[in-house]
Amino acid sequence: MSEAITDRSALSDVERRVVDEVSIDEPWALLEEFSELERLSGSEDERAAAEYLTGRLDAFGVEYERYDPELYISQPHDASIRTINKTFEPGIVKTVGFSASTTVEAEVEYVGTASSDLVDDGEGGPREPFAELDDLEGRIALVDGGSFSIGATTVLEEKGAAGVIAIHEHEREPHDGIATPVWGGAPPYDERDRIPDVPIANVTKHDGEILREWAESDEGLELELSTDLTTDWMACPIVEARIEGEADPENDDFLLLHGHYDSWYVGITDNATGDAGMLELARVFEEHSDQLKRDIRICWWPAHSTGRYAGSTWYTDEHALEIAERCVAQVNMDSPGAKDSAEYTDMSCWTPEAHGLVTDAIDDVAGIPSAEQFPPRAGDYSFDNIGVTGFFMLGSNIPEEIREERGYHPVGGCGGNSDAWHVSTDTLDKAGKDELLRDIRIYAVSILRVLNAELLPFDHARYADRLIDQVEEYDDAAGDAFDFGPTLDELRALRAEIESFRERAEAGEIDPETANRAITDLSRTLTRLYLVEDGQFEQDPATSRNPVPRYDPAYDFARVDGDDARFLQVQLKRAQNETVYELRQARNDLPN
Structure with a gap:
């Protein structure tokens, strides 16, 4: 062919x-x-x-x-909802990995749209879902919008939700998924409380619309939510x-x-x-x-x-x-x-x-x-x-x-x-x-x-350009509250050094083994800056992120003032110190 x-x-x-x-x-x-x-x-x-x-x-x-x-995994088996004060025959109901396996009976409160942050892949979505939501006080939260975000689930649990039901877009069958924000299933000991502790279920769009209508009615909606899972270490x-x-x-x-x-x-x-x-x-x-x-x-x-x-x-x-x-x-x-x-x-x-x-x-x-x-x-x-x-x-x-x-x-x-x-x-x-x-x-x-590349075919000058564009966005968002100029200066200096290094390597002035080691080292620095916040041998959570996530809090200057704004300045100052140091090290480590 x-x-x-x-x-x-x-x-x-x-x-x-x-x-x-x-x-x-x-x-x-x-x-x-x-x-x-x-x-x-x-x-x-x-x-x-x-x-x-x-x-x-x-x-x-x-x-x-x-x-x-042996991996720490969660096998969903079954889920059901039984309305207490209404007559209802639901279609397919599913629970999700790392839901609690239990039964709760409570009043249902429709809490709106979580985000576009799909439960299985963590794309997009607001950084703080349900920020304005009142205490749920043991009610079951009904969430609209396709799937519920992992971050949203955490917020709902913190606000006292006894359970969560997500309305999926599919008319026939809700999508299967997983709810934990812990990357890799098994959390480090000091993060074990991040595993959800409430039952979670997914329903079809058709069923969800009915439940929402009843939940928002004067009479309200009460139901029993049951989930059945096996969460354990398995080979x-x-x-x-x-x-x-x-x-x-x-x-x-x-x-x-x-x-x-x-x-x-x-x-x-x-x-x-x-x-x-x-x-x-x-x-x-x-x-x-x-x-x-x-x-x-x-x-x-x-x-x-x-x-x-x-x-x-x-x-x-x-x-x-x-x-x-x-x-x-x-x-x-x-x-x-x-x-x-x-x-x-x-x-x-x-x-x-x-x-x-x-x-x-x-x-x-x-x-x-x-x-x-x-x-x-x-x-x-x-x-x-x-x-x-x-x-x-x-x-x-x-x-x-x-x-x-x-x-x-x-x-x-x-x-x-x-x-x-x-x-x-x-x-x-x-x-x-x-x-x-x-x-x-x-x-x-x-x-x-x-x-088979003589020189690894990775364009780190382009990478630096992408980082510069993103940090400039954060600089604009921060306004007078914070200056990302030191980071931008280091990125621009590094970009110039990368171009010079690549030209010399392609001209044969740097031996390929040395050049390729430098190219890989650049990836280590720039990829970590572009994608992660935690340590090199840790795992960031499975939640939404923006490019250069350590600087993402700069967007919060638009909604905070007083002491909170000054605390945010302290946080970003330390993040910038770390970043500038890493970028200087990367520049110093390029072959002469």
């Missing part, structure tokens, strides 16, 4: 051979196998899926490890393939390709298609290992859906130092190959320095539209705190006009197909053979351009 490549002349010899050898046969066989497996983490079907993966890796001659860590297999690049035996840097293989129901486009793509890339890269300069690791994660990325978090903790020292990029393969997907515009994202690499690969292989999106705190990006360059989270998407024609509401996966995302209808018919083959090839080319 070489005729499907848009610009073969733009591909290197090894890139042409790899894309020509990528086939749909092995990926589709996996989809057919997984279409019979409901891969809930901790289940027999998940273990069967892991055994299928290791069996195929054996057949390809790919070396691998299987780990079976969950992680499969890790390792392919050593033999073209440069002295280079032990690696790229990490990864995605989750657990699922809600059979989860074909979330994420059996990604699992299939990674398996095919393992097969083809193994065949061409003698032409790879760097190593590649390919990991299939459990506990994405029921452990808040617990599998990738465990791996990050276990391999933290070698990731920090040797991982040049992490690539997420989640929801590629959805039927009718035709763009990389709405759902795929990357850190700014990878922009040219990714968009060039998309152009060369497929010639379809692409656009950069800010990486949300989601998608097994468990490597953000370490500071690893990341590209792709989710894959291609169905064009917006087609989604609108079909009446799809926004969701965080399955190519934008809301009739598949986190519901029982994410079945084999939701995947497309041509679309999946195209996406695997795009991944192959972008990955090869990292594995």
Whole structure:
């Protein structure tokens, strides 16, 4: 199917051979196998899926490890609502991972719209949901707006809610999800109180509208909410393939390709298609290992859906130092190959320095539209705190006009197909053979351009520009209350040094090993500034974030005064001191 490549002349010899050898046969066989497996983490079907993966890796001659860590996960089983003072037969009701497993009976209060912050992926939304809401005093909070935000759930619990019911956009079946803000499922001991302690349920849009009408009536609404879950430590297999690049035996840097293989129901486009793509890339890269300069690791994660990325978090903790020292990029393969997907515009994202690499690969292989999106705190990006360059989270998407024609509401996966995302209808018919083959090839080319680059193809001058733009926004928001000038001065100075460094490296004045170490070190500094607040070997919570989140409180100057404004100045002064120091260190560490 070489005729499907848009610009073969733009591909290197090894890139042409790899894309020509990528086939749909092995990926589709996996989809057919997984279409019979409901891969809930901790289940027999998940273990069967892991055994299928290791069996195929054996057949390809790919070396691998299987780990079976005990992860702290939450399996939802059942939920129900029973109205006390009304006659009502609800449709499908679901609870979510890390809800409390209990029964409560209480009056219902409609509290409005939480945010667009989807419960499973933490995108967007206000920083302080329900800030004006009065004490709920043991009532059940009814929340509108698609899904409820994780931050909103915390606020509702703090305000005394006895339970939470979220009204989803889906008319037939509410989406499955997870409620904990704790990245990785298991919290550090001093953060254990962040796990929700109230029952949470999701209802359909139709049922939610009825409940809202009754809750807002003069008579009010009373109901009984019951949830049933198992939340515990469970053994969950992680499969890790390792392919050593033999073209440069002295280079032990690696790229990490990864995605989750657990699922809600059979989860074909979330994420059996990604699992299939990674398996095919393992097969083809193994065949061409003698032409790879760097190593590649390919990991299939459990506990994405029921452990808040617990599998990738465990791996990050276990391999933290070698990731920090040797991982040049992490690539997420989640929801590629959805039927009718035709763009990389709405759902795929990357850190700014990878922009040219990714968009060039998309152009060369497929010639379809692409656009950069800010990486949300989601998608097994468990490597953000370490500071690893990341590209792709989710894959291609169905064009917006087609989604609108079909009446799809926004969701965080399955190519934008809301009739598949986190519901029982994410079945084999939701995947497309041509679309999946195209996406695997795009991944192959972008990955090869990292594995075989003389100089890592990351544009950190562009990264600095993006950071400058964002800090200027914070400076404008703060007005006279705070001056971000020192940060902007350091970023501009660093940008100039980066341009000079890159020119000298490309001219051969700096040896490639030294230059690549400097490029990776720049990623560590700039990615941490762009995406995280907590320490390098910690995990930020799974809640909404803006770029340069340590400076995000600058927006609060618009609503605080007096002592609060001065306290905020103290906070930002210390954050700026840390940032300026890190940027100066990054500039000083660039090769002379």
